[in-house]
Amino acid sequence: MDEKYTEKVKDHFFNPRNVGEISDADGVGTVGNPTCGDVMTIYLKVKNEIITDIKFKTYGCAAAIATSSITTEIVKGMNIQEAKKLTRDNVAEELGGLPTLKLHCSNLAADALKEAIKDYENKKKE
């Protein structure tokens, strides 16, 4: 049982990719709760069903920040239908694993992404 952060988690925590907001985002998703110590927002730009740009803002522990960062890296350039399939487990695997305690509480990036995609699809219907 390894309860330490992997080098990949540290890399994404200390050098997070795609931090920021997109003012004219096509989809925005927020999950988490400050009481629990994690809040994430993901911003999407979509063109022809492809995620052309993605940014995030996260309040939380190192795991929360690293999962947000790697999620943006994984799905940038991906088809929306494909991106929807991303799970929390995929994110944790990409990071080389997460401490057991963090698997559930801080691994919310896949959920934030799903919320952002849902927001995009709802806007499209309007």
Added chain:
Amino acid sequence: MKKVYMDYGATTPVDPEVITAMNPYFFEIYGNPSSTHSYGVDAADDIEQSRLKVASLINAKPEEIIFTSGGTEADNLAIKGIAALHENKKNTKGPHIITTEIEHAAVLETCKYLEKTGFDIAYLPVDKYGLIKTEDLKNTISKNTFLLSIIYANNEIGTIQEIEEIGKITESNGILFHTDAVQAVGKIPVDVNKSRIDLLSLSSHKIYGPKGVGGLFVKKGIKIKPLFHGGGHEQGKRSSTLNTPGIIGLGKACELGKKRLVTDSKKMIKQRDTLIKNILGIEESYLNGHPNKRLPNNAHFRFSAVEGESLHMMLDNKQIAVATGSACSSKKLKPSHVLLALGLTPEESHGSLRFTLGRQTEDTEISYVSKELPKIVEHLRKMSPLWKK
């Protein structure tokens, strides 16, 4: 910059003088202090010298000091040892034991355990600075209350209770007064007589002594039931072959602590206040605990919109070691019970950091931390959806 250690509240390095004092007791004076041959007698004599030094630091008599394996054992021995003599109080109208919401786990968990066995425990609340109200204490005492256990100086936020005031109340009500003084001893003057303390826990590794040794002061005449049964060491209060090197180390640490108390605390108060002034320059940063009734070496902050484990890791990356009250760094994933007792929200508690200074802390380290921390807070806030500026 070399590594900066600002977690002396967790533990301290062992003073070189302490190591020198301990050295002969591994190879030369290694006899069992209970043995009656010269090997044993020599060790026993030196242990009594050590007992004298420990007693002297808190103005106790040597025979009032029971050596233990540390602060946790001392707390357990004090509370369970007294409770065991009041079994007849179970199922009577309580509270039987009064404690506070901000105790160290060694006291809190012991009280919770006793609660399960049938004792009634009252947990006193604290104000926003971490002080109990003496009126609350007076109003909580019942005719069946036999023990108060209160932390002398809080390990997280550093708030020092009005111990003398509390001692007067317990004495006039005929209840025993135990205090966990693990963080206070050696840092501020502690006088068991003046403060009318009946039982006091102390630990060696918080005062530049070795780990694995501590002591319980039990005022002369107070009966206590032992946790360990065996050879009847320590007046039957704590059986187990005495840890000679550890006890010698604790004694030396207490001697040095007494000698250096004034100079050490003056130096640390100055450094602490510089750190507090510098860090409070950060926008939306706050000091947790009391503005002046606090340990000379403790500075505890919270920062809005950032989380403590992230702060902690970024500081560690800059070679700065501190502690955090954040839930995310605890195994239980719960915010610190002490910070919640102050009335802070879980969100406020998550963004907390504890800096505890020590003898080796240098002014340049205070400057380095004062320069690095604002950058780290800013970096994390830029990433935080809760930071709206």
